[in-house]
Amino acid sequence: MAAVVLAGGKGTRMKSQHHKVLHAVAGKPMLWHVLVALRAAGISVERTVVVVGDGAAEVQAAVEGLFGAGVYRFALQERQLGTGHATLQAQGAVPGDAPTVIVAYGDTPLLRPETIRGLLAQHQAAGAQVTLATGHLDDPRGYGRVIRAHGAPPHGGEVQAIVEERDASANERGLREINSGFCAFSGPWLWSRLPRVRPAPNGEIYLTALPALALAEGTGAATLVLDDVFEAVGINTRVQLAEAEAILRRRITHRLMDGGVTLQDPATCYVDAGVEVGMDSVILANTHVSGSTTVGRDCLLGPNAIIRNSTIDDRSRVTASMLDGAVLATDVSVGPFAHLRPGTRCGRGSSVGTGSELNRSVLGPGSKMQHFGYLGDATVGAGANLGAGMITCNFDGQDKHPTGVGEGAFVGSGTLLVAPVTVGREALTGAGAVVTRDVPDGAKVVGVPARQIGWRGERGAAGGPSAAVEREPGASDAAGAADTVEADA
Ligand code: UD1
Ligand code: MG
Numbered sequence: 304m305a306a307v308v309l310a311g312g313k314g315t316r317m318k319s320q321h322h323k324v325l326h327a328v329a330g331k332p333m334l335w336h337v338l339v340a341l342r343a344a345g346i347s348v349e350r351t352v353v354v355v356g357d358g359a360a361e362v363q364a365a366v367e368g369l370f371g372a373g374v375y376r377f378a379l380q381e382r383q384l385g386t387g388h389a390t391l392q393a394q395g396a397v398p399g400d401a402p403t404v405i406v407a408y409g410d411t412p413l414l415r416p417e418t419i420r421g422l423l424a425q426h427q428a429a430g431a432q433v434t435l436a437t438g439h440l441d442d443p444r445g446y447g448r449v450i451r452a453h454g455a456p457p458h459g460g461e462v463q464a465i466v467e468e469r470d471a472s473a474n475e476r477g478l479r480e481i482n483s484g485f486c487a488f489s490g491p492w493l494w495s496r497l498p499r500v501r502p503a504p505n506g507e508i509y510l511t512a513l514p515a516l517a518l519a520e521g522t523g524a525a526t527l528v529l530d531d532v533f534e535a536v537g538i539n540t541r542v543q544l545a546e547a548e549a550i551l552r553r554r555i556t557h558r559l560m561d562g563g564v565t566l567q568d569p570a571t572c573y574v575d576a577g578v579e580v581g582m583d584s585v586i587l588a589n590t591h592v593s594g595s596t597t598v599g600r601d602c603l604l605g606p607n608a609i610i611r612n613s614t615i616d617d618r619s620r621v622t623a624s625m626l627d628g629a630v631l632a633t634d635v636s637v638g639p640f641a642h643l644r645p646g647t648r649c650g651r652g653s654s655v656g657t658g659s660e661l662n663r664s665v666l667g668p669g670s671k672m673q674h675f676g677y678l679g680d681a682t683v684g685a686g687a688n689l690g691a692g693m694i695t696c697n698f699d700g701q702d703k704h705p706t707g708v709g710e711g712a713f714v715g716s717g718t719l720l721v722a723p724v725t726v727g728r729e730a731l732t733g734a735g736a737v738v739t740r741d742v743p744d745g746a747k748v749v750g751v752p753a754r755q756i757g758w759r760g761e762r763g764a765a766g767g768p769s770a771a772v773e774r775e776p777g778a779s780d781a782a783g784a785a786d787t788v789e790a791d792a
Contacts, residue, residue, distance in 0.1 A: 304350065305346070305405070306405040307354060307390055307406045307407075308341070309354050309390065310322070310362055310408075310410075311354050311355055311380040311392075312357060312383055317540065317541060318541070321361070323538070324410050326538075329548060329551040329555060329575050329576040330575030332365055335369055336414070336576065340414045341407065341419060343416035348374050351375055351376070352378050354389045355377055355379060356381065356389065377396070378392045380392045384508055386406075387513070391497045394497075401490045403487055405422070405486070405487050406487075408484050410538045411535055411538070413547055414485065414534060414535055418485075421527055423487060431524060432520075435462070435486045436483045436484075436485040437480055437529070438533075438535070439481070439532065440479055443476075443478065443480075443481045444468065445468055446481035447465045447466060447468065447482035448481060448482070449465060449478065449526070450465070451463060461523055463515065465512075482511055483534075483536045484510075484511075484537060492517075551576065552573065555574050555575075559572075562580070564580045564582070564584050564586065567586065567588050571589045571590075577594075578596045579597045580597075581599045581600035581617065582600050584599070584601060584603070586604045586605055587606040587608075588606045589606055590606065591609045591611075592604065593612075598610075599615060599619070602618065603619075603621070604621050607623040608623060608638070611627045612645075613626045613627070615635075616632050617633045621637045621638055623638050624639060624642065626643045626647075627644055628647070629643035629645075632648075632651040634651055635652065635654065635655075636655070637649070638655070641659045641660070644662040644663070647665075648666070649661075650685065651668040651669070652669045653668060653670045654672070656673035658674065659672050659675060663679065663680050664680065664682065667682075667686065667687060668686070670687040670688070671689065673689075673691070674691035675691055676689055676690075678695050679695050679706075681706040681707070682706070685711070686710055687709070687713070688712075690715045691716040692716055696719055696721045707724075708725075709725070709726060710729070711728055712728060713729075714732050715736060716735070718732045721737065724738055725741045726738065726742045731747045732748050732749070733753070737752050739752045740752070745758050747761065
């Protein structure tokens with residue numbers, strides 16, 4: 304078996320500068336859905352050829368971006384001379400020994416693997432040279448009509464021809480059975496007959512001319528009549544794109560629920576194709592989960608969460624927050640109103656609370672950052688407590704610099720860590736400290752700029768190792784504040 308996916312046409316009805324097949328449905332380009340369905344139906348990627356033409360570079364780059372370079376083969380249709388012409392361009396790239404060749408259109412994101420297998424089964428059972436997927440539409444406008452012979456079988460009902468709307472008579476336009484465009488051929492028959500197809504009045508070589516040719520040869524065309532032909536017809540307009548989006552999202556939410564995920568309100572649960580969610584996870588209203596995200600078991604997402612390209616391990620919760628390229632270990636709590644940006648990793652049992660932002664930063668296991676903080680280019684060890692409003696000043700106007708916070712450190716409220724800087728293990732910074740120099744393990748620093756006044760755990764400001772540290776007027780007040788913060792913790 305082999306497959307040819309046509310994606311050469313312009314798709315002018317989308318009114319877009321971008322290629323039609325690259326418009327997204329459920330977060331993935333239409334063409335992605337077609338290629339994934341073909342693969343799931345058992346047609347190997349090495350035997351699947353994508354015909355590109357208009358916008359060829361954009362389409363090829365998108366496919367390679369999604370699946371990797373060299374995975375799919377491409378054939379170039381230099382001029383868009385019709386679907387038959389486009390198919391013929393793929394001949395050189397399709398394995399010559401393929402007895403069956405499926406032709407699908409790149410703009411059919413709803414096509415399901417079951418339907419592909421159904422078409423192949425029908426094609427085999429009928430022993431036909433060509434088998435078409437057709438169906439009935441109340442409003443068949445714009446589609447090719449299936450013309451059948453009158454009378455009883457064997458000849459009554461037989462497909463006589465496909466007539467394109469633009470070439471159809473008024474009578475033919477009244478027919479409601481349409482050609483979906485999705486079809487299967489005997490490979491040798493396809494490659495020998497296609498070059499014989501004469502151009503239609505508009506100069507195009509129609510793939511849909513082949514059923515009439517099969518009839519003339521006496522073999523005829525078989526059909527698979529679909530209950531819901533919308534699945535297999537192409538998207539041509541933005542309105543149809545939105546309809547396809549609604550159908551695909553419904554399929555995804557049903558698949559999730561069948562897999563043991565609770566959706567509080569499926570209608571406002573926007574989960575992209577390709578996202579995995581583990582059993583017993585709960586997704587609350589108005590939650591978007593997109594891209595390459597995977598979610599473990601027993602997680603709680605939402606309400607109002609936006610999660611992109613992130614990995615969330617078991618039992619973690621994300622409330623009213625935005626995650627983009629973040630990795631959460633087990634039992635992590637995020638939100639409300641947190642923003643985790645690419646490169647964020649939150650260790651087991653850590654928590655990020657109200658109004659906090661993390662960017663290219665690691666929060667160690669069990670560490671807490673509960674209120675209004677910013678971590679940029681920071682690495683925080685396990686069990687650290689980052690006080691309300693603590694901020695890494697990681698950008699000096701020109702360059703970004705790293706910040707380290709050691710295991711078990713206590714960063715007081717409103718501390719500014721001016722990078723590059725490190726706060727040692729078990730060290731403590733007082734409220735409002737502006738830390739411009741590294742803080743030794745276990746040290747207590749306060750003030751602006753922060754100075755060491757002692758060691759964590761010591762009561763009072765004077766005495767001990769900190770007696771040697773130079774003091775400024777008022778520093779003892781700040782030290783008092785630091786003690787208060789620690790006591791509150
Ligand atoms: C086609 C069918 C029509 C069917 C309808 C279903 C033909 C002649 N007509 O019409 O019977 O009812 O689909 O949606 O086949 N393409 C190329 N190169 C070209 C022309 C098209 O690669 O030169 C690709 C397009 O990118 C698209 C597909 O073929 O993916 C179908 O082309 P489109 O222009 O949408 O055909 P329809 O007019 O919809
Ligand atoms: Mg079309």
